[in-house]
Amino acid sequence: xxxxxxxxxxxxxxxxxxxxxxxxxxxxxxxxxxxxxxxxxxxxxxxxxxxxxxxxxxxxxxxxxxxxxxxxxxxxxxxxxxxxxxxxxxxxxxxxxxxxxxxxxxxxxxxxxxxxxxxxxxxxxxxxxxxxxxxxxxxxxxxxxxxxxxxxxxxxxxxxxxxxxxxxxxxxxxxxxxxxxxxxxxxxxxxxxxxxxxx
Amino acid sequence: xxxxxxxxxxxxxxxxxxxxxxxxxxxxxxxxxxxxxxxxxxxxxxxxxxxxxxxxxxxxxxxxxxxxxxxxxxxxxxxxxxxxxxxxxxxxxxxxxxxxxxxxxxxxxxxxxxxxxxxxxxxxxxxxxxxxxxxxxxxxxxxxxxxxxxxxxxxxxxxxxxxxxxxxxxxxxxxxxxxxxxxxxxxxxxxxxxxxxxxxxxxxxxxxxxxxxxxxxxxxxxxxxxxxxxxxxxxxxxxxxxxxxxxxxxxxxxxxxxxxxxxxxxxxxxxxxxxxxxxxxxxxxxxxxxxxxxxxxxxxxxxxxxxxxxxxxxxxxxxxxxxxxxxxxxxxxxxxxxxxxxxxxxxxxxxxxxxxxxxxxxxxxxxxxxxxxxxxxxxxxxxxxxxxxxxxxxxxxxxxxxxxxxxxxxxxxxxxxxxxxxxxxxxxxxxxxxxxxxxxxxxxxxxxxxxxxxxxxxxxxxxxxxxxxxxxxxxxxxxxxxxxxxxxxxxxxxxxxxxxxxxxxxxxxxxxxxxxxxxxxxxxxxxxxxxxxxxxxxxxxxxxxxxxxxxxxxxxxxxxxxxxxxxxxxxxxxxxxxxxxxxxxxxxxxxxxxxxxxxxxxxxxxxxxxxxxxxxxxxxxxxxxxxxxxxxxxxxxxxxxxxxxxx
Numbered sequence: 001x002x003x004x005x006x007x008x009x010x011x012x013x014x015x016x017x018x019x020x021x022x023x024x025x026x027x028x029x030x031x032x033x034x035x036x037x038x039x040x041x042x043x044x045x046x047x048x049x050x051x052x053x054x055x056x057x058x059x060x061x062x063x064x065x066x067x068x069x070x071x072x073x074x075x076x077x078x079x080x081x082x083x084x085x086x087x088x089x090x091x092x093x094x095x096x097x098x099x100x101x102x103x104x105x106x107x108x109x110x111x112x113x114x115x116x117x118x119x120x121x122x123x124x125x126x127x128x129x130x131x132x133x134x135x136x137x138x139x140x141x142x143x144x145x146x147x148x149x150x151x152x153x154x155x156x157x158x159x160x161x162x163x164x165x166x167x168x169x170x171x172x173x174x175x176x177x178x179x180x181x182x183x184x185x186x187x188x189x190x191x192x193x194x195x196x197x198x199x
Numbered sequence: 200x201x202x203x204x205x206x207x208x209x210x211x212x213x214x215x216x217x218x219x220x221x222x223x224x225x226x227x228x229x230x231x232x233x234x235x236x237x238x239x240x241x242x243x244x245x246x247x248x249x250x251x252x253x254x255x256x257x258x259x260x261x262x263x264x265x266x267x268x269x270x271x272x273x274x275x276x277x278x279x280x281x282x283x284x285x286x287x288x289x290x291x292x293x294x295x296x297x298x299x300x301x302x303x304x305x306x307x308x309x310x311x312x313x314x315x316x317x318x319x320x321x322x323x324x325x326x327x328x329x330x331x332x333x334x335x336x337x338x339x340x341x342x343x344x345x346x347x348x349x350x351x352x353x354x355x356x357x358x359x360x361x362x363x364x365x366x367x368x369x370x371x372x373x374x375x376x377x378x379x380x381x382x383x384x385x386x387x388x389x390x391x392x393x394x395x396x397x398x399x400x401x402x403x404x405x406x407x408x409x410x411x412x413x414x415x416x417x418x419x420x421x422x423x424x425x426x427x428x429x430x431x432x433x434x435x436x437x438x439x440x441x442x443x444x445x446x447x448x449x450x451x452x453x454x455x456x457x458x459x460x461x462x463x464x465x466x467x468x469x470x471x472x473x474x475x476x477x478x479x480x481x482x483x484x485x486x487x488x489x490x491x492x493x494x495x496x497x498x499x500x501x502x503x504x505x506x507x508x509x510x511x512x513x514x515x516x517x518x519x520x521x522x523x524x525x526x527x528x529x530x531x532x533x534x535x536x537x538x539x540x541x542x543x544x545x546x547x548x549x550x551x552x553x554x555x556x557x558x559x560x561x562x563x564x565x566x567x568x569x570x571x572x573x574x575x576x577x578x579x580x581x582x583x584x585x586x587x588x589x590x591x592x593x594x595x596x597x598x599x600x601x602x603x604x605x606x607x608x609x610x611x612x613x614x615x616x617x618x619x620x621x622x623x624x625x626x627x628x629x630x631x632x633x634x635x636x637x638x639x640x641x642x643x644x645x646x647x648x649x650x651x652x653x654x655x656x657x658x659x660x661x662x663x664x665x666x667x668x669x670x671x672x673x674x675x676x677x678x679x680x681x682x683x684x685x686x687x688x689x690x691x692x693x694x695x696x697x698x699x700x701x702x703x704x705x706x707x708x709x710x711x712x713x714x715x716x717x718x719x720x721x722x723x724x725x726x727x728x729x730x731x732x733x734x735x736x737x738x739x740x741x742x743x744x745x746x747x748x749x750x751x752x753x754x755x756x757x758x759x760x761x762x763x764x765x766x767x768x769x770x771x772x773x774x775x776x777x778x779x780x781x782x783x784x785x786x787x788x789x790x791x792x793x794x795x796x797x798x799x800x801x802x803x804x805x806x807x808x809x810x811x812x813x814x815x816x817x818x819x820x821x822x823x824x825x826x827x828x829x830x831x832x833x834x835x836x837x838x839x840x841x842x843x844x845x846x
Contacts (some may be wrong), residue, residue: 026261026264029256029257030278031278068270105318105322106276106277108276108278109278111273114367118270120264123267127268135271148652
């Protein structure tokens with residue numbers, strides 16, 4: 001089982017924070033509301049522990065998934081409780097929240113939000129570590145949390161989770177950016193991190 | 200260069216490829232079709248300069264990030280609408296989802312455009328439909344709620360509610376209607392008309408419903424309505440047309456029906472009470488005047504008869520006059536009883552011995568051919584009032600029953616006494632609310648006689664109303680007066696040729712209020728001093744009292760009475776004292792006796808008008824004034840009440 005050193009956690013937290021910061025700037029310039037994004041903590045869990053990690057309101061989720069490959073492979077996933085996703089979309093579009101169900105238009109908005117966040121985080125990580133990565137176009141997944149277990153190939157994948165809080169007006173929406181890594185890929189990431197730390 | 204992208208002409212999405220500077224190198228046929236701009240016209244032009252929306256700072260920033268880290272960019276349809284204006288025939292622009300991806304050579308950017316116009320159109324329409332359906336659902340739910348409330352309110356209404364169509368067919372009845380009439384929904388809905396429930400055929404009620412609907416004007420009235428069991432009741436009915444809107448024709452009417460039988464009965468009873476009160480006042484006034492006159496006549500007759508002892512013929516005539524005057528006095532007495540103006544003594548007496556006494560009297564009143572039964576609970580209750588008056592009342596009623604049934608086959612009179620339970624007879628309590636509180640004895644006298652015609656039933660308590668040839672018409676009037684005086688209720692229930700039941704309700708005192716004395720033991724201890732100057736009265740009265748078990752000492756006038764009492768004052772319990780006597784009158788003698796024993800009970804007896812003697816007798820506490828001749832039971836009751844007071 002892979003564990004992170006304090007230095008590794010520090011540097012990853014910093015990368016995620018930089019990426020989220022860029023994403024917030026991008027979101028703020030795109031819509032009329034001021035959005036604050038916070039990443040209180042970053043942690044690493046094993047894939048099979050995913051349902052234990054998230055609180056109960058995350059059991060029914062809406063998520064945006066982008067696959068990446070290159071020097072390390074994996075999936076970057078932005079996860080929201082389903083009702084929170086609908087609230088976030090209606091806040092961003094200034095439309096009344098008529099139903100928690102996600103239609104194609106709402107999915108499009110959430111996709112774009114996920115795209116911006118993942119773009120920020122992954123772009124920062126790949127830039128900082130000077131890693132070349134290729135990405136798929138983002139897609140939308142909804143259902144119970146176990147659906148995320150289908151992401152990736154192996155059960156013992158590691159997941160780097162960055163809890164993210166969106167603040168729009170009085171609305172506080174809690175989501176998570178989860179980076180799913182295959183074991184070998186994560187080791188590659190850690191090697192790059194260590195190299196960066198050493199530098 | 201273009202040739203390698205030609206495959207993108209086959210996809211259903213718009214596709215454009217630029218170089219890293221934004222110069223357009225490929226423009227697929229779908230975009231040509233959507234935008235109306237040919238590839239030839241665009242290739243080589245810069246996308247940021249050609250299409251303004253790409254030239255926005257924050258868009259360019261994101262595109263720079265794409266170039267920097269090659270993470271594809273998604274621009275949602277809802278947040279951005281479109282980047283490349285593509286007009287639709289109606290002049291609106293296609294709504295697009297735009298995706299930018301860096302190609303593997305990191306030199307070109309692929310822009311793909313999905314047309315979301317139709318989806319948004321359908322979605323918008325769907326949303327509008329959903330909103331409308333939601334509104335309609337909400338309205339329907341509100342209507343259903345209102346309807347449920349309305350139906351619940353209608354069912355809980357005290358009145359019957361019926362809705363009929365223009366031909367009078369019943370469309371709705373509430374639960375009260377079913378309870379009131381016995382007709383269920385299945386009995387009446389669309390099967391029978393409301394008019395058919397109307398008891399009297401051939402009148403214009405059916406027309407009235409039609410006219411109400413036709414004229415759209417309300418109607419009110421009273422009708423007899425037939426219940427399912429065939430019985431009838433009078434209902435107050437109002438019919439109102441149901442106006443849904445002012446333009447449409449009235450097709451239905453709502454009928455509010457209220458059973459007012461009880462109300463009418465109460466109104467009738469109230470009228471009767473008013474009538475009797477008025478009659479009572481009138482009779483009382485006349486009787487009082489007559490009583491005073493008769494008192495004068497009788498007093499003077501008594502004196503005159505003493506003065507004409509030497510003239511036998513005159514004495515004989517005076518005696519006849521006296522008999523007639525006494526008869527007149529009896530009638531006046533009864534009238535005074537009816538009008539409550541007669542002053543009567545009241546005391547507690549046990550209910551069971553009261554009834555036993557009545558039973559003895561009845562044995563002599565009811566002929567042998569009539570089967571008379573008496574049924575009463577042997578409970579130790581007592582009543583307060585005048586036992587004589589009540590006894591006379593019951594005897595009067597039994598006499599009426601005897602008269603009514605003696606010509607019937609198997610004539611029967613059944614008298615019953617029980618303790619009234621208001622819970623078992625709510626209908627009586629509605630008519631007579633005072634029966635709800637306190638305890639009442641219920642005495643019923645039932646015969647199987649000829650019954651009272653309906654037309655007479657309202658008048659039977661009126662003074663001088665009689666159907667008997669020799670009747671005075673005062674029996675029931677007096678009974679009513681006595682019962683009312685005792686705070687009781689009297690009710691008559693009679694059916695022609697079936698019989699009559701008279702129900703008397705009298706307030707009871709608490710159970711066991713009178714100690715369970717042995718009357719004989721009590722009587723043996725009572726010693727009476729009887730004072731009367733008339734030897735016949737003295738001897739007769741003494742004999743009667745001795746027969747009741749009292750011990751007696753006799754005195755011929757007041758003087759003798761004072762002397763006897765002075766010698767043996769401790770042995771006397773009660774004194775019966777005549778008022779007018781030679782040597783020393785009753786009042787003077789009483790004064791002297793009271794100086795010896797201040798609280799000895801004295802019964803003043805007078806043959807004159809009581810009103811003359813009352814003033815003097817009233818000054819004496821613990822005394823009563825009674826008229827001669829004495830009724831033994833009356834005298835016994837008075838003596839007993841004095842003895843209980845002493846205890």
